[in-house]
Amino acid sequence: MMGKYRLKTFIILLASVILIIASCNRPVPAPKENPYYSRDTATFMAPDTSTIPNDQFGDLVRYGRDLILHTAYYIGPNGIKGKYLGNKMNCTNCHLDAGTRPYGFNFFSSYARYPQYRGRENEVLTMEQRVNNCIERPHSGIPLPLDCKEMVAMVCYIRWVGTNVPIGHQVKGDECLEIEYPDRAADPEKGAKIYAAVCSSCHGINGEGKGPEDSVTYQFPPLWGPHSYQIGSSPYRVVKLARFLKGNMPDKIATWRKPFLTDEQALDVAAFINDDRIHSRPQKKDKSTPDYPDPKGKAIDYGIGPFIDTFSEQQHKFGPFKPIISYRKAHNMPVKF
Ligand code: HEC
Ligand code: HEC
Known part of the structure; x- marks a missing residue:
């Protein structure tokens, strides 16, 4: 009895190990050559769209990608699936190449980093809530129902873009390029x-x-x-x-x-x-919930006070940023952009 039991466990274990090794080693085909992508750097690449599976998940991924590319067509002011966005922009206008371009506000590690604590709300947001953030702010829209097909599809797509990114991890190219802060304010x-x-x-x-x-x-x-x-x-x-x-x-x-x-x-x-002395832009509609209820969570370049330091709104918005950074470091305060 005992021997038979052990053999069975051994076979199950062996099979699982083989499966795990096989799935780890499966290479993700890279997108075709294009000036933005490169095979010779360690920059992460989203899998090629030809690898989207032909199953239910794949159908959602394909629809999600279409929504990111043609957002206004589906859910814009005259959207065929509902009027959610307040403007005619598409997600891909900012999340370039449908969120797959290195250093272009991509979705490489997005799924791996959500649910996430967000200082702006001072709470943990799910991926769905974060998508609605972009629908409400850059698009001046009304939030999508969390369980509607469009929301599920966009989240499935974002999940797929981050294929093989371990939960909690970041990858090379998932943030925009770094810049050096000059000694003067932006002009x-x-x-x-x-x-x-x-x-x-x-x-x-x-x-x-x-x-x-x-x-x-x-x-x-x-x-x-x-x-x-x-x-x-x-x-x-x-x-x-x-x-x-x-x-x-x-x-x-x-x-x-x-x-x-x-x-x-x-x-x-x-x-x-972004200078609101020269240019106007839409204001947040729902003012009942203030942004950054705890100013400690505020990014340094968020130009609306109060702040945990003594620098002006003007300096937080335009810089020079170096004095703010050194002051914060010296006072053991968070330095976040
Ligand atoms: C050749 C045309 C072209 C030029 C020149 C150009 N852009 Fe763009 N820009 C685009 C396009 C197209 C998009 C949307 C990208 C997409 O959907 O793939 C875009 C997107 C953007 C976005 C994000 C979307 C938005 O509307 O907020 C910003 C910001 C932006 N451009 C700023 C600039 C700035 C600043 C310059 C000058 C330094 C510039 N662009 C020059 C074509 C251009
Ligand atoms: C006008 C530009 C703009 C548009 C349009 C826009 N977003 Fe964003 N979105 C941003 C910026 C900027 C960020 C912050 C990225 C960062 O911090 O690096 C962001 C962040 C996100 C994040 C979190 C990413 C992460 O990794 O933390 C998600 C998810 C997201 N947007 C989804 C969407 C979706 C879906 C749409 C279309 C319905 C959309 N966005 C439209 C600018 C935009």
Whole structure:
């Protein structure tokens, strides 16, 4: 009896080990060559879309990817699946290449890092709640029901992009490029000149963006004004935006391997875009829940007080950031961007 039992356990164990080894070693095919991707760096790559499985999960992944690419068509102001977004932008306008471009606000390690504590809400958010954050802020929309097919599909897609990223881990390329902080504040006036010379041909002289003829969405998304992202959304922060611009704008010219703007130029143009003395943008609708109920959780470049240090709103928004960083380090305070 005993021997038979042991043999059975041994066979089950052996089979499991073989299965685990086999699944670990299965290579994830890389996307086709493209200036943004490279096989010769350790930068993470999302699996190729041809590997999306032909099962129920795969169907959701494919629909989710379509939603990230054509968000306005499905759930925009005139969406065929519901009117949720307050503007005609698509997720992929910021989460470039449907969230698969290195250093382009991608979803590489997103699934692996959620549920996550978020300082802005001072609570743990699920992936679904985080998606709704982007629907409410950059898109000025109303939250999707957490269990609707569109939400489930987008989360399945984000899960699939992060295939093989261990839970709790980050991977190379999942954040935007780093920038060095200059000793001066970011300068919106210098940024205005860069904008006029480099960006306005696509995004418009008034940052209004340009649509294709069908008016469902944009060819070049807006950067400020009533149809752009809200005050308080992530790209409204100067450093957060500058890091994205460095590796990705102007579109099709800058790449993370060959940025176009210098760090100072990226900060200046981000300051110009996000300067609310010059440009207006939508405000948060529901003011009943304040952002960052505990100011300790606030990112340094979040330009709306109160703060746990004594620096002004102006300096938090535009810099210079080095004095804030050293003050915080000296006082054992969190340094978060
Ligand atoms: C050749 C046209 C082109 C130029 C020039 C260009 N962009 Fe863009 N930009 C785009 C496109 C297209 C997207 C959306 C990307 C997508 O959907 O794949 C975009 C997206 C963005 C976004 C994120 C989406 C949004 O609307 O908030 C920002 C911010 C941005 N660009 C800023 C800039 C800045 C600043 C410059 C100048 C330094 C610039 N762009 C130059 C075409 C351009
Ligand atoms: C105007 C730009 C913009 C648009 C449009 C946008 N987002 Fe975001 N989103 C951001 C930024 C910026 C962040 C913060 C990224 C970071 O901190 O590196 C973010 C973060 C996220 C995160 C968390 C990622 C992580 O790894 O922590 C998810 C998930 C997300 N967005 C989903 C979406 C979805 C789904 C849509 C479309 C319905 C969308 N976003 C539209 C700018 C945008």
